[in-house]
Amino acid sequence: MSVATKAIEAGHIWTFPGGIHPPERKEISNQTPIAPLALAQEYYLPVKQHSGAPGELLVQVGDYVKAGQVLTQVGANNGLPVHAPTSGTIAAIGPGIIAHPSGLADTVITIRADGNDEHVALEPLTDYTQLSRAELLDRIKNAGIAGLGGAGFPTAQKLALQRPLDYLIINGVECEPYISADDRLMREHAQTIIDGTEILLHIAGCEKALIAIEANKPEAIAAFEALLDKHPQLALRVVPVKYPSGGEKQLIQLLTGRQVPSRGLPIDIGLVMQNVGTAFAVAQAVLQGKPLIERVVTVTGENVEKPGNYWVRLGTPVAYLLAQCGFKPEPEQRVIMGGPMMGFTLADLSVPVVKITNCILVPSSQELAPAQDEMACIRCGACADVCPAQLLPQQLQWLAKAKDYDGLEQQNLFDCIECGACAYVCPSEIPLVHYYRKAKAEIRNIAREKAKAEVARERFEARQERLEREKQERLERHRKAAEARKKAQAEAVAQGGDNPQDAVQAAIARAKARKAAQAAAAQQKNKEGDDA
Amino acid sequence: MTFKIAASPHAHQRRTTQQVMRWVYLALIPGVLVQTYFFGFGVYVQLALALLTAWVAEGLAMRMRGRPVAHAWQDHTAIVTAVLLAISIPALAPWWIIVMGTAFAVIVVKHVYGGVGQNLFNPAMAGYVLLLISFPVQMTSWPIPNELAQLQVSLNDTVSLIFSGYTQAGYNLEQLRMGADGITMATPLDSLRNDLNHQLTLSEALTKPIFDDLAGIGWAWINIAFLLGGLVLIKQKIISWHIPGGMLVGLLVPAAIYWLFNPDQAITPMLHALSGATMLGAFFIATDPVTAATSNKGRWVFGLLVGFLVFVIRTWGGYPDAVAFAVLLANMTVPVIDKYTQPIAYGHGGRS
Ligand code: SF4
Ligand code: SF4
Numbered sequence: 001m002s003v004a005t006k007a008i009e010a011g012h013i014w015t016f017p018g019g020i021h022p023p024e025r026k027e028i029s030n031q032t033p034i035a036p037l038a039l040a041q042e043y044y045l046p047v048k049q050h051s052g053a054p055g056e057l058l059v060q061v062g063d064y065v066k067a068g069q070v071l072t073q074v075g076a077n078n079g080l081p082v083h084a085p086t087s088g089t090i091a092a093i094g095p096g097i098i099a100h101p102s103g104l105a106d107t108v109i110t111i112r113a114d115g116n117d118e119h120v121a122l123e124p125l126t127d128y129t130q131l132s133r134a135e136l137l138d139r140i141k142n143a144g145i146a147g148l149g150g151a152g153f154p155t156a157q158k159l160a161l162q163r164p165l166d167y168l169i170i171n172g173v174e175c176e177p178y179i180s181a182d183d184r185l186m187r188e189h190a191q192t193i194i195d196g197t198e199i200l201l202h203i204a205g206c207e208k209a210l211i212a213i214e215a216n217k218p219e220a221i222a223a224f225e226a227l228l229d230k231h232p233q234l235a236l237r238v239v240p241v242k243y244p245s246g247g248e249k250q251l252i253q254l255l256t257g258r259q260v261p262s263r264g265l266p267i268d269i270g271l272v273m274q275n276v277g278t279a280f281a282v283a284q285a286v287l288q289g290k291p292l293i294e295r296v297v298t299v300t301g302e303n304v305e306k307p308g309n310y311w312v313r314l315g316t317p318v319a320y321l322l323a324q325c326g327f328k329p330e331p332e333q334r335v336i337m338g339g340p341m342m343g344f345t346l347a348d349l350s351v352p353v354v355k356i357t358n359c360i361l362v363p364s365s366q367e368l369a370p371a372q373d374e375m376a377c378i379r380c381g382a383c384a385d386v387c388p389a390q391l392l393p394q395q396l397q398w399l400a401k402a403k404d405y406d407g408l409e410q411q412n413l414f415d416c417i418e419c420g421a422c423a424y425v426c427p428s429e430i431p432l433v434h435y436y437r438k439a440k441a442e443i444r445n446i447a448r449e450k451a452k453a454e455v456a457r458e459r460f461e462a463r464q465e466r467l468e469r470e471k472q473e474r475l476e477r478h479r480k481a482a483e484a485r486k487k488a489q490a491e492a493v494a495q496g497g498d499n500p501q502d503a504v505q506a507a508i509a510r511a512k513a514r515k516a517a518q519a520a521a522a523q524q525k526n527k528e529g530d531d532a
Numbered sequence: 533m534t535f536k537i538a539a540s541p542h543a544h545q546r547r548t549t550q551q552v553m554r555w556v557y558l559a560l561i562p563g564v565l566v567q568t569y570f571f572g573f574g575v576y577v578q579l580a581l582a583l584l585t586a587w588v589a590e591g592l593a594m595r596m597r598g599r600p601v602a603h604a605w606q607d608h609t610a611i612v613t614a615v616l617l618a619i620s621i622p623a624l625a626p627w628w629i630i631v632m633g634t635a636f637a638v639i640v641v642k643h644v645y646g647g648v649g650q651n652l653f654n655p656a657m658a659g660y661v662l663l664l665i666s667f668p669v670q671m672t673s674w675p676i677p678n679e680l681a682q683l684q685v686s687l688n689d690t691v692s693l694i695f696s697g698y699t700q701a702g703y704n705l706e707q708l709r710m711g712a713d714g715i716t717m718a719t720p721l722d723s724l725r726n727d728l729n730h731q732l733t734l735s736e737a738l739t740k741p742i743f744d745d746l747a748g749i750g751w752a753w754i755n756i757a758f759l760l761g762g763l764v765l766i767k768q769k770i771i772s773w774h775i776p777g778g779m780l781v782g783l784l785v786p787a788a789i790y791w792l793f794n795p796d797q798a799i800t801p802m803l804h805a806l807s808g809a810t811m812l813g814a815f816f817i818a819t820d821p822v823t824a825a826t827s828n829k830g831r832w833v834f835g836l837l838v839g840f841l842v843f844v845i846r847t848w849g850g851y852p853d854a855v856a857f858a859v860l861l862a863n864m865t866v867p868v869i870d871k872y873t874q875p876i877a878y879g880h881g882g883r884s
Contacts, residue, residue, distance in 0.1 A: 017875070020545070023543075177543065249879070259878055259879050259882070260878075260879055262877070262878075262879035263879075329535075332536045334535060334536045334538055336540075338540075340542040341540065341542075341543060343540055343542065345535065345537045345538050345542075346535060347534050347535055347537055348534060348535075349535065363542070368542050368543055369544065370536075370538065371538060371539075371544065372548070375548075375549060375603065375606075375607060376607075376648050376649050378609065378648055378649045378822055379826070380549075380552070380821035381824075381826040381827070381831075382821075384827060384875075385772070388878070389878040390876060390877045390882070391877055392826065392827075392874065412877040415877050415878055415879055420540055420541030423544070424541050424543060424544055425545050427547055427551070427552050428548075428549055429544060429548070431539045433539065433540060434539035434540075437539075
């Protein structure tokens with residue numbers, strides 16, 4: 001065992017550069033157990049709630065569906081199905097607003113609930129170790145499980161990468177202020193999370209899991225400490241409170257001292273990370289056959305009367321969720337999906353809760369003051385001091401404003417994790433992350449345009465080649481025909497002797513033939529011209 | 533009902549540029565008070581003149597550049613420039629000195645380079661150097677500490693001196709600067725340099741009345757007061773320790789080595805630390821974020837360089853103090869320092 005591995009085993013916690021300590025404010029929502037939410041009347045299910053391709057529709061308007069019934073079917077390798085969150089009828093299928101920073105529309109299935117909440121029959125498993133790896137992966141995929149912590153990458157797909165693994169990391173850090181969904185889940189369902197972790201270990205063919213929890217969650221830590229004695233494959237790691245210690249790259253650095261290579265994946269350095277919520281969902285899917293139709297959502301901020309954590313069915317409109325919690329909007333109210341650091345604002349509250357929705361935050365303008373006017377950068381370097389990716393945010397900002405895309409790539413814009421630490425400390429209140437996002441989108445667009453142009457160029461060249469080939473073939477044909485004619489003439493002459501009259505006749509005939517050939521060629525050419 | 537759209541992050545540390553700047557000039561107060569105690573009220577007149585000039589100059593510059601004037605006043609960076617310059621120049625210097633220096637600092641050094649954040653040179657120090665080169669006599673005529681002075685200068689006398697060059701009783705600055713022996717007194721560093729250059733040994737040079745056990749009378753306490761203010765800034769995380777730390781190490785280590793080899797001919801590390809603008813420079817001037825290096829490693833290098841240059845200029849240069857020159861020279865090297873001290877981004881092969 002190498003020195004580094006020994007240190008990991010011994011529970012050494014490394015550090016990462018930068019980071020900030022924003023007010024945590026978790027006490028607003030983490031005091032009470034996760035509560036059920038009364039059923040809504042309508043649910044809106046975007047067919048795509050994960051990164052990857054959407055599935056094909058399996059239902060039509062008017063169909064009756066039960067809770068847990070699968071609504072979309074997916075291909076073999078990518079995509080995830082979505083399931084009906086409750087029983088009812090399909091009221092509509094069509095474009096609807098989805099929860100995405102862009103406010104874009106996508107295909108949404110609307111279900112009118114019948115209030116009976118009938119479920120499809122589940123197929124529990126008694127011993128999952130009897131199933132093959134592929135069967136287990138299928139079970140996870142068919143349950144529609146995507147990473148519940150962030151980007152919503154299909155979990156089965158992540159596990160399907162068969163590469164040697166040193167550690168599975170279960171991320172229960174939840175460093176983003178205000179959010180306590182994972183905290184409550186860990187306090188109340190530590191055993192299920194442990195079961196899920198063991199299933200994940202089994203599937204990944206990995207020996208050891210590290211469960212990481214931030215030091216500000218003593219109850220969750222205690223819940224695991226009480227159980228982990230019986231699970232030697234699992235080890236608890238308490239990481240110090242600092243934002244963004246729960247970021248995938250930062251947590252890896254904290255627990256292993258390793259760095260995910262730029263543009264690489266954790267698996268490149270023998271690691272895979274899953275969120276605690278995902279581990280919970282995996283346990284439910286594999287052991288009980290439960291598809292992912294609900295998740296814990298933190299509802300918090302000073303403008304709700306009943307902040308807390310709720311079991312929310314996927315597809316529940318945010319407006320309904322907030323109404324149930326006593327939402328008191330103020331003028332210019334911001335409704336944030338996610339936390340104060342990385343969440344995005346919703347313009348329209350009809351958007352539904354989806355697989356990656358961990359928090360709805362409705363702050364008063366006292367607790368999170370709206371952004372002030374942007375002032376000039378005073379080059380104070382505060383942003384660089386807190387950047388966990390060790391970038392130079394002020395430099396990036398200038399390059400982004402100057403649209404210097406080469407410079408941005410040289411300064412590693414794409415290693416920015418958009419954590420917002422830089423913008424948090426910037427005394428000039430420059431919305432740095434906003435500039436980076438815009439620049440990233442523009443660079444991606446340019447790359448896409450380039451790729452498109454490349455394809456078009458290739459197509460054009462292929463066509464030129466085809467035309468050239470056809471022309472050569474045609475010329476060859478003409479040459480052969482001419483030869484054949486010559487031969488026939490020679491034969492005729494040989495047979496009928498040297499008749500000058502014949503020779504004249506022949507010359508005329510040849511001239512005619514040539515003219516005809518020319519006309520034909522011209523016609524052909526015109527036709528090509530039309531084609532081109 | 534539609535709701536307000538905003539870009540993340542939605543949380544913001546409530547520390548604006550204005551607040552940062554306010555901390556800086558508040559932390560200067562102890563030093564200014566001590567300076568008043570030893571050198572009289574002149575510094576307040578200088579402060580008033582500098583602030584007024586900065587305010588007008590900033591407004592003019594913004595107007596000429598077609599920018600919102602209020603914006604520039606709001607960030608308080610001009611205030612810091614004005615205050616730093618006002619406490620760096622001799623307390624009884626004629627009024628046009630500070631007015632000229634401040635106007636130059638704000639209009640040319642700051643705004644001609646593109647305004648806040650864009651200037652290559654520290655405005656206060658560039659203003660100081662301009663004045664020092666143009667008006668060496670006025671810029672080196674520090675009053676003598678009150679306790680050594682033959683004539684006490686009242687507030688009225690101070691104002692009168694600064695604006696007309698004479699006290700109400702008709703004395704000029706030269707007469708006021710005379711000691712009991714009728715010889716004009718230089719500042720401690722000036723006096724030392726002269727004496728050491730004139731083949732006196734250190735202990736002989738230190739017998740001059742302007743020295744006490746610690747260092748120069750008054751100057752030592754002023755430096756200590758600025759040191760305290762600077763520590764507050766570090767505690768408040770307004771500045772990081774890298775630049776002041778680097779500057780003190782860069783100054784004192786070479787000074788100590790040189791002194792060990794030339795105990796008779798060299799200024800002691802203690803005198804270096806507590807004379808002239810050492811502490812003001814280390815904590816308030818070299819730390820100007822705009823004109824210093826950006827990464828912590830870069831700041832450390834920058835600080836070392838400033839300190840070392842101060843040592844070199846004080847030891848071999850032609851000017852009594854060196855902080856302003858050292859800072860400006862180091863300012864010029866910042867792009868290079870930044871280039872070679874840029875941190876390795878995550879995932880690019882750096883070590884944790
Ligand atoms: S924190 Fe803001 S003002 Fe300071 S250097 Fe960074 S971008 Fe500029
Ligand atoms: S948002 Fe990007 S640049 Fe800013 S601190 Fe985070 S990683 Fe660094």
